[in-house]
Amino acid sequence: xxxxxxxxxxxxxxxxxxxxxxxxxxxxxxxxxxxxxxxxxxxxxxxxxxxxxxxxxxxxxxxxxxxxxxxxxxxxxxxxxxxxxxxxxxxxxxxxxxxxxxxxxxxxxxxxxxxxxxxxxxxxxxxxxxxxxxxxxxxxxxxxxxxxxxxxxxxxxxxxxxxxxxxxxxxxxxxxxxxxxxxxxxxxxxxxxxxxxxxxxxxxxxxxxxxxxxxxxxxxxxxxxxxxxxxxxxxxxxxxxxxxxxxxxxxxxxxxxxxxxxxxxxxxxxxxxxxxxxxxxxxxxxxxxxxxxxxxxxxxxxxxxxxxxxxxxxxxxxxxxxxxxxxxxxxxxxxxxxxxxxxxxxxxxxxxxxxxxxxxxxxxxxxxxxxxxxxxxxxxxxxxxxxxxxxxxxxxxxxxxxxxxxxxxxxxxxxxxxxxxxxxxxxxxxxxxxxxxxxxxxxxxxxxxxxxxxxxxxxxxxxxxxxxxxxxxxxxxxxxxxxxxxxxxxxxxxxxxxxxxxxxxxxxxxxxxxxxxxxxxxxxxxxxxxxxxxxxxxxxxxxxxxxxxxxxxxxxxxxxxxxxxxxxxxxxxxxxxxx
RNA sequence: GUGCCCGUAGCUCAGCUGGAUAGAGCGUUGGUUUCCGGAGCCAAAGGCCGUGCGUUCAAAUCGCGCCGGGCACGCCA
Numbered sequence: 001x002x003x004x005x006x007x008x009x010x011x012x013x014x015x016x017x018x019x020x021x022x023x024x025x026x027x028x029x030x031x032x033x034x035x036x037x038x039x040x041x042x043x044x045x046x047x048x049x050x051x052x053x054x055x056x057x058x059x060x061x062x063x064x065x066x067x068x069x070x071x072x073x074x075x076x077x078x079x080x081x082x083x084x085x086x087x088x089x090x091x092x093x094x095x096x097x098x099x100x101x102x103x104x105x106x107x108x109x110x111x112x113x114x115x116x117x118x119x120x121x122x123x124x125x126x127x128x129x130x131x132x133x134x135x136x137x138x139x140x141x142x143x144x145x146x147x148x149x150x151x152x153x154x155x156x157x158x159x160x161x162x163x164x165x166x167x168x169x170x171x172x173x174x175x176x177x178x179x180x181x182x183x184x185x186x187x188x189x190x191x192x193x194x195x196x197x198x199x200x201x202x203x204x205x206x207x208x209x210x211x212x213x214x215x216x217x218x219x220x221x222x223x224x225x226x227x228x229x230x231x232x233x234x235x236x237x238x239x240x241x242x243x244x245x246x247x248x249x250x251x252x253x254x255x256x257x258x259x260x261x262x263x264x265x266x267x268x269x270x271x272x273x274x275x276x277x278x279x280x281x282x283x284x285x286x287x288x289x290x291x292x293x294x295x296x297x298x299x300x301x302x303x304x305x306x307x308x309x310x311x312x313x314x315x316x317x318x319x320x321x322x323x324x325x326x327x328x329x330x331x332x333x334x335x336x337x338x339x340x341x342x343x344x345x346x347x348x349x350x351x352x353x354x355x356x357x358x359x360x361x362x363x364x365x366x367x368x369x370x371x372x373x374x375x376x377x378x379x380x381x382x383x384x385x386x387x388x389x390x391x392x393x394x395x396x397x398x399x400x401x402x403x404x405x406x407x408x409x410x411x412x413x414x415x416x417x418x419x420x421x422x423x424x425x426x427x428x429x430x431x432x433x434x435x436x437x438x439x440x441x442x443x444x445x446x447x448x449x450x451x452x453x454x455x456x457x458x459x460x461x462x463x464x465x466x467x468x469x470x471x472x473x474x475x476x477x478x479x480x481x482x483x484x485x486x487x488x489x490x491x492x493x494x495x496x497x498x499x500x501x502x503x504x505x506x507x508x509x510x511x512x513x514x515x516x517x518x519x520x521x522x523x524x525x526x527x528x529x530x531x532x533x534x535x536x537x538x539x540x541x542x543x544x545x546x547x548x549x550x551x552x553x554x555x556x557x558x559x560x561x562x563x564x565x566x567x568x569x570x571x572x573x574x575x576x577x578x579x
Numbered sequence: 580g581u582g583c584c585c586g587u588a589g590c591u592c593a594g595c596u597g598g599a600u601a602g603a604g605c606g607u608u609g610g611u612u613u614c615c616g617g618a619g620c621c622a623a624a625g626g627c628c629g630u631g632c633g634u635u636c637a638a639a640u641c642g643c644g645c646c647g648g649g650c651a652c653g654c655c656a
Binding site for chain 2: 031032035039041044047048054077078079080081121123160163164165168203206207217285286287288290298299300301302303304305306308309310311313315316317342343344345346347350372374375377381382408411412441442443445446447448449451454457458459460461462464465467468469471472475476479480519523526527533534536537538540541542543578579
């Protein structure tokens, strides 16, 4: 819970009680900053319950509060809103507390949970493309937010390495090299380039060529049954893919704690199918092994979970369920969060029901959560494609964003004396911030238009605007040769508005954590940067003769910088030394 | 067919567990530089919140219908 709000709430609860109402009120930042700092609407809610005039209730509460010294004023407005204006010292006290706190007084959960977050989801042989971007960017931010709140979090890339796509790759490789590559021949070399050519072609062909598809299914089955040559080839392809993919994730500042995949649970899956057939949870249907998960009160068609296909191979229904068991057994997971494109919502509903049917969930533990994010569309409103109709590779996207960053840095001419490598580093930091902020500033469920021009624009509500603002603070503090005083005092509307905005970062964080919504802290960070710029233009810190005032303003600048850096840390971007 | 999501300013989007005058960015128009980095700041114009009915003291927000758009629905992932 956010402390300053809790303190304020305690005061209000006591006042409501003294007025004869035993309630737990809600206090929040005011919708009308011209009238108040905080508001409370509970008199309106109470009015209905107790059948009294809302304004009369509010007035009764106000009477109880008049002796409180923390308020400049309290008023009852409109139908019964309680508007509270706080003393400057009250706001300054909490701002000073934040200044002295490494974690900026951000909330900590009472009961930390071991949490696994499953994002990433790349596949063997497929280079990362823009479709993987959202999962990685959002997942990374959510992971960091949950971790900051005091939970033990493990991020798993969960590699797609065990389904039919493996058989398709093998069948495709066989075609390309006229035979399955023989790894004992040391001259054999398969590159990421080879894989990324073979797979799409094989996938396409399988849709019209039944013989080819059958062959791919056979290879999949043989691989899963333990064919040594295929297992060797599988490992080779997987290693090549992991190697290529991890560079992209590094560039984006995305770090997975685990690089597990579907294949890791194969033996566990086979064992659990056997047991569950015994207990009758899994039944045979049309040659396949399934779990019926439809319920009588279902309003929609609920297909069964397909644990094993009729040819004896397994797919991602099975591996996803076995992975839940594994995360409980081996990682002691109390909470598992999945992130995918929302088109997979049904799949996860099926998997969760399957896991429950198998008894993996006890008293709601682990808590299984699915976050389906919106699709990334082109300007035509259809799933994003490059100009020639292909899929944009993430690698190329990162490169173009970086180039755009470099161009801007050079145009601005600020780091001209910097080495070429430093300029490139700045360009990447700026480009990644542009990309991530553009993605995270909207709610995750929103479909959004992927517009490279808008992504790489550096004015307005963007990552670079926030970076630029923070860099100027660094420059200012360096010039002053001081980070200011240990306490913050407020002198005017500009520093007051900024201090209030910074305090509310705590609320934004708590809200973002509760709702697993990074966009809430993104919008708040923009507001903070914006308020700082207003303050910066209004208060000429270096020219201020009053030493105490100057030191307090420097302290406020330090606090703003700390807050933006904390924000950057939470969504996985960096504030450059200069830009 | 069944289920889910969406429709808010010229454009891209917030706001949706009901509350005061519906917000932001871009774009447009105007102002701002003897001054800490102007990638900035200040301001203006711009909206039957798809539509109809209902619930309520109060609806962009809740319920139902309709119109328009998107997505998913057993051997792909």
